[in-house]
Amino acid sequence: MDWWLVSLLSALVLCPLLPGLVNRVKAFFAGRSGPSLFQLYYDLFKLLKKGRVYSLTSCGLVGLSPWFSLVCVVVALLFMPLGMCDSPLRFTGDVILFLYLLLLSRLLMVLGALDAGTSFEGMGSSRKVHFSALSELVLLGAVVFLICLTGRMDLSGLLNSAGVASWGRYGVLLLLTSLGLYIVMLSECCRGPFGDPDTQLELAMIDEAMVLDYSGSDLAAIRYAASLKMWVFGSLFVMVLLPADLLDGFQGWLAYSSSIFATALSIGVIESVMARYRFKKIPQVLLAGFGLTLISLVFLLFFGGR
Amino acid sequence: MSYINITCVCFPRNFIKQRQGVIFAMSIMNIGLIVLVLSGLCSLALTRRDSSSWQIGVFGCIVGCSLCLLGGLWSHAGWSLTRGELQFRHDMLSLLFQLPILVLGLVGGIHSVGYFRDHCEGRQGVYWFFYNLMLACMIWVTLAVRPIEFLLSWELMGLLCAFLVMFNYREKGSGHLAWIYLLACHASGLVLQLMFVFGDTHNSEMLFLIVGLVGFGLKIGFPLLHVWLTEAQPAAPAPALAVMSGSMLNLGFYGLFRHVSMSGNEFFAGTTFTILGLVGMLFGVMFALGQGNLKRLLAYSSMGNMGIVALGVGLGFLGSSSDNIMMAVFGMSGALLHMMNHSCLKGCLFMGTGSIWRAAGELRIDRLGGLLKKMPWTGRFFSCSSISLSGLPPFNGFTGVFLLYMSAFHGMLSGTGVVLLLSVASVLALALAGGLASAMHAKAIGGVFLGESRLPGIDQVRDTCKTMRYALGALSILSFALLLSSPWLVGCFGGVIEHVLCLGGYVEEGGLTVAEVLWQEVFPLLLGIVVFSFLTLVVVAVLMFVCRLLPGRKLIDRKGAWDCGFAKPTSRMQYTGTAFVQPLVDYFSAILRPIRQLVRVEGLFPTRGSCEIRMEDGGIRGFWGPLFRLVGWVSRKVHRLQCGYLHVYLLIMVVSLFCLLFWGFVLEGVL
Numbered sequence: 001m002d003w004w005l006v007s008l009l010s011a012l013v014l015c016p017l018l019p020g021l022v023n024r025v026k027a028f029f030a031g032r033s034g035p036s037l038f039q040l041y042y043d044l045f046k047l048l049k050k051g052r053v054y055s056l057t058s059c060g061l062v063g064l065s066p067w068f069s070l071v072c073v074v075v076a077l078l079f080m081p082l083g084m085c086d087s088p089l090r091f092t093g094d095v096i097l098f099l100y101l102l103l104l105s106r107l108l109m110v111l112g113a114l115d116a117g118t119s120f121e122g123m124g125s126s127r128k129v130h131f132s133a134l135s136e137l138v139l140l141g142a143v144v145f146l147i148c149l150t151g152r153m154d155l156s157g158l159l160n161s162a163g164v165a166s167w168g169r170y171g172v173l174l175l176l177t178s179l180g181l182y183i184v185m186l187s188e189c190c191r192g193p194f195g196d197p198d199t200q201l202e203l204a205m206i207d208e209a210m211v212l213d214y215s216g217s218d219l220a221a222i223r224y225a226a227s228l229k230m231w232v233f234g235s236l237f238v239m240v241l242l243p244a245d246l247l248d249g250f251q252g253w254l255a256y257s258s259s260i261f262a263t264a265l266s267i268g269v270i271e272s273v274m275a276r277y278r279f280k281k282i283p284q285v286l287l288a289g290f291g292l293t294l295i296s297l298v299f300l301l302f303f304g305g306r
Numbered sequence: 307m308s309y310i311n312i313t314c315v316c317f318p319r320n321f322i323k324q325r326q327g328v329i330f331a332m333s334i335m336n337i338g339l340i341v342l343v344l345s346g347l348c349s350l351a352l353t354r355r356d357s358s359s360w361q362i363g364v365f366g367c368i369v370g371c372s373l374c375l376l377g378g379l380w381s382h383a384g385w386s387l388t389r390g391e392l393q394f395r396h397d398m399l400s401l402l403f404q405l406p407i408l409v410l411g412l413v414g415g416i417h418s419v420g421y422f423r424d425h426c427e428g429r430q431g432v433y434w435f436f437y438n439l440m441l442a443c444m445i446w447v448t449l450a451v452r453p454i455e456f457l458l459s460w461e462l463m464g465l466l467c468a469f470l471v472m473f474n475y476r477e478k479g480s481g482h483l484a485w486i487y488l489l490a491c492h493a494s495g496l497v498l499q500l501m502f503v504f505g506d507t508h509n510s511e512m513l514f515l516i517v518g519l520v521g522f523g524l525k526i527g528f529p530l531l532h533v534w535l536t537e538a539q540p541a542a543p544a545p546a547l548a549v550m551s552g553s554m555l556n557l558g559f560y561g562l563f564r565h566v567s568m569s570g571n572e573f574f575a576g577t578t579f580t581i582l583g584l585v586g587m588l589f590g591v592m593f594a595l596g597q598g599n600l601k602r603l604l605a606y607s608s609m610g611n612m613g614i615v616a617l618g619v620g621l622g623f624l625g626s627s628s629d630n631i632m633m634a635v636f637g638m639s640g641a642l643l644h645m646m647n648h649s650c651l652k653g654c655l656f657m658g659t660g661s662i663w664r665a666a667g668e669l670r671i672d673r674l675g676g677l678l679k680k681m682p683w684t685g686r687f688f689s690c691s692s693i694s695l696s697g698l699p700p701f702n703g704f705t706g707v708f709l710l711y712m713s714a715f716h717g718m719l720s721g722t723g724v725v726l727l728l729s730v731a732s733v734l735a736l737a738l739a740g741g742l743a744s745a746m747h748a749k750a751i752g753g754v755f756l757g758e759s760r761l762p763g764i765d766q767v768r769d770t771c772k773t774m775r776y777a778l779g780a781l782s783i784l785s786f787a788l789l790l791s792s793p794w795l796v797g798c799f800g801g802v803i804e805h806v807l808c809l810g811g812y813v814e815e816g817g818l819t820v821a822e823v824l825w826q827e828v829f830p831l832l833l834g835i836v837v838f839s840f841l842t843l844v845v846v847a848v849l850m851f852v853c854r855l856l857p858g859r860k861l862i863d864r865k866g867a868w869d870c871g872f873a874k875p876t877s878r879m880q881y882t883g884t885a886f887v888q889p890l891v892d893y894f895s896a897i898l899r900p901i902r903q904l905v906r907v908e909g910l911f912p913t914r915g916s917c918e919i920r921m922e923d924g925g926i927r928g929f930w931g932p933l934f935r936l937v938g939w940v941s942r943k944v945h946r947l948q949c950g951y952l953h954v955y956l957l958i959m960v961v962s963l964f965c966l967l968f969w970g971f972v973l974e975g976v977l
Contacts, residue, residue, distance in 0.1 A: 048856055048857075048858070049856075049857050049858050050858045050861075051858040051859075051860075051861025051862065051863065052858070052859075052861065052862050052863070053862075053863045053864070053865055054862060054863070054864050054865075055864070055865065055866070055867035056864050056865065056866050056867065057676070057757060057758045057867045058867075059676075059678045059679045059682075059756070060678075061678075061756065064850070067846060067849050067850055067853065068846050070849075071842055071845045071846045071849060072842065074845070075838065075841065075842050075845065091830065091831060091834040092712075092830075092831055093708065093711065093712050093715070093831050093834075094834070096708050096711045096712075097699060097704075097708070097834075097835060097838060099737075100697070100698055100699050100704060100708075100740070101699060101842070103698060103740065103741070103744060104693075104698045104699060104700075106744075107693065107696070107698065107744045107747075107748060110748050110752075111689075111748060111751060111752060111756065114748070114751075114752030114756045114757055114881075114886075115752075115756045115757065116757075116867055117675075117676070117756065117757030117758045117867055117877075117880045118867045118880060119879055119880055119881055121881075122757075122880055122881020122885065122886060123881065125748070125752075125881075125886070126881065126885065126886045126887070126888070126889060127889065129741075129744065129745035129748055129886075129887075129890070130745070130889040130890050130893065132741055132744075133738065133741030133742050133744075133745055133890065134741070135741075136737045136738065136740060136741035137734060137737050137738050137741070139737070140733055140734055140736075140737035141734060141737075143733075144718065144730055144733050144734070147715055147718060147719065148718055148719070151719060153712070153715050213867065216858055216859075216861075217853060217856050217858060217859055279889075283893060297730070301726070
């Protein structure tokens with residue numbers, strides 16, 4: 001419980017480090033010195049002080065949706081078993097609430113983008129709903145696998161009950177599922193080969209296209225929510241990979257946090273060495289992720305002694 | 307009124323006192339029905355005088371529905387009444403299906419006042435006649451006991467609705483749509499007659515079940531049987547459509563629960579319902595994505611939601627067939643809860659389309675836009691209901707879907723074989739449908755209410771009518787109340803679930819009863835959902851308040867949207883609803899088969915270019931179209947026999963006589 005609180009606070013405080021870390025790795029690969037690790041903190045601080053510009057088209061949703069969306073991610077974070085500890089707020093079936101809160105946060109961003117009424121935002125949100133419908137499938141595929149594996153129905157139980165023993169038996173299946181979750185993480189955070197957060201080119205943009213009309217404190221909320229979302233999806237991936245009963249207390253917290261930063265490093269490496277996919281290919285890759293979770297499910301059900 | 311025989315179904319301890327209450331409630335309900343019918347007739351009689359006819363109509367609707375509501379809730383334990391040849395029965399199952407009818411009927415009546423103001427002069431009396439009679443008829447369906455009365459009320463309900471579909475008879479094609487509607491209603495009635503005959507002769511339980519599924523499925527809108535729902539029904543006036551879509555589709559399930567006993571065939575029923583639900587849900591939401599007309603989009607969404615309800619019923623039966631009481635109760639209570647939520651939300655959405663239609667005179671999503679500025683409250687109610695209907699927290703649409711997920715999870719954990727397979731499929735299909743539904747509702751909200759208006763006369767658009775706004779607001783408040791009360795509401799479903807799943811109070815050694823599962827397992831989960839939904843809303847409110855303290859928060863500058871470097875941006879440059887869903891529609895084009903009509907831009911000085919994307923209904927394209935073409939082909943061939951020569955007719959008679967003789971003597975003798 002104590003370490004869960006510590007992990008929650010560290011997630012809320014440290015998550016802006018993740019994009020900084022990715023950028024540093026990319027700069028290293030490109031032979032540049034790159035922006036500071038704390039760049040997002042400076043940006044957030046600067047943005048919070050600024051005023052806002054709204055499109056004449058918009059009708060008030062623009063000011064609401066970033067904050068509502070941020071709250072959805074924060075409430076979803078409350079169900080996560082952070083730092084290898086079960087969440088004190090868990091209840092049976094909270095995994096569905098968790099996933100649907102993330103879906104709501106996406107929908108609100110989409111509606112906010114449509115409110116601005118430019119074709120760029122329309123384009124970005126159209127891509128977003130397309131990809132997120134498929135990534136929802138991968139996420140639920142992974143959840144089904146984990147439920148069949150652990151027999152639990154709360155998010156803490158799902159991610160935290162696969163100990164060393166089940167790693168010995170089902171290690172390969174857990175690896176496959178976590179790979180599926182990794183693909184979802186890249187797609188949902190628009191990193192790596194799925195989207196390119198650096199360009200301002202409409203060909204390459206998904207999330208970035210959706211937030212072009214935001215400014216000031218609203219943009220700060222969006223940037224912060226994006227990095228927090230990266231933390232949430234990163235910890236989904238990490239918690240599936242880490243055996244639950246290996247470490248606890250401070251060591252657990254340390255292992256968990258460092259794994260998330262390692263995940264951010266790996267995202268940086270992938271972004272540096274891989275070219276962006278064409279948009280036609282993204283649904284195929286997401287379906288491949290779904291296939292991975294489905295394969296692990298089939299193997300678990302047929303050869304897992306059930 | 308003198309009642310010949312009154313029995314109190316629940317046999318309470320202080321029978322006499324209860325009995326007086328029951329008689330009182332029953333009388334109130336009957337008076338309500340009579341008020342509905344009489345006010346409809348008066349309204350029709352006064353149709354020449356517009357104002358008095360609508361006043362009588364709406365008065366009768368409000369008084370009648372309130373009386374029925376009062377009577378129904380007062381005696382929720384149930385009663386049955388025999389008077390001469392007529393039999394009525396009222397119990398929890400009836401009440402569960404009456405509530406959406408009465409509430410939507412009441413609110414729809416209020417909405418109709420605004421909808422028909424300065425509109426349809428001289429025909430309001432006709433509308434109120436059909437509307438009030440339709441409500442009375444739907445209540446009668448839930449009260450009828452014997453097959454003959456049930457069939458009578460069922461057919462009458464379909465007939466009245468068909469007249470409402472034909473209400474705008476001056477519009478092109480409305481006769482054809484009413485014809486489709488009538489065909490479907492009569493097919494349903496015919497199949498149900500067959501079903502009751504089978505039921506009487508005790509032929510085969512399975513046959514009885516299948517025929518019942520077809521007959522009632524025609525009213526629910528199961529895949530392939532949905533054509534009337536998505537093609538014809540949207541032609542009805544919006545408030546009537548809200549009642550029809552929100553509460554009449556439910557009555558199909560009522561009929562199945564009341565008149566078709568599934569005991570003994572639980573596994574078959576579970577498998578069938580689950581598969582029908584899966585297909586209907588995905589099919590409905592996918593086709594809804596591609597629709598350009600708001601009413602038709604919502605009609606397909608109704609089909610998808612009825613699929614979700616069917617999925618819940620199916621999971622319930624699968625659970626009871628595999629002795630998994632948790633799965634059974636979660637699935638069935640989820641189905642019932644989603645049905646209530648859907649009624650409320652779909653009523654609000656269809657009434658919203660009525661408001662939009664009256665304000666803007668247009669329902670094509672690609673021609674609308676930016677209405678939130680012109681009709682802020684309608685827009686807010688519509689958007690909230692829309693998000694809720696895509697099954698997202700912190701709204702009420704989430705609760706039912708959540709229970710279905712839990713049911714499928716329980717099925718996965720302890721099921722084997724088909725149960726396991728269908729549970730996994732349900733979870734994955736629900737996930738896909740959730741993602742697609744949110745895209746579909748984003749299209750509806752974004753296309754109609756957000757962005758820049760594409761309508762030529764947008765400056766004249768005003769949300770003037772208060773009654774329509776009040777109606778939408780009432781349903782939105784009701785939706786929120788449904789969310790807050792869902793844990794307790796589900797607790798009331800116990801008796802219905804036992805009745806439908808044929809559990810009959812039977813408990814295994816050490817097992818839980820239905821009521822125990824509801825209060826010990828379902829209740830805390832729903833309470834958790836309610837608490838967290840509330841928490842989310844509170845945190846958003848607090849955050850929005852705190853944000854006001856930020857230094858730059860008050861500085862708001864309004865500038866023209868970043869217009870992509872266009873020198874003279876117009877509203878036609880923004881993404882339309884069709885463009886918004888185009889990647890998804892293309893992705894599922896194998897199922898949706900969009901028809902594209904493209905006029906290419908050619909030459910150095912192109913004159914015009916256009917692209918139109920239409921979508922034909924999958925049921926018509928894949929099944930009914932070919933079937934009717936085949937029937938037409940056969941009829942044309944047979945038609946040749948009618949050539950006008952007497953000797954050919956005589957020959958036909960002689961040949962058929964010989965065939966009959968051959969059958970009668972030779973074949974019967976041999977067999």
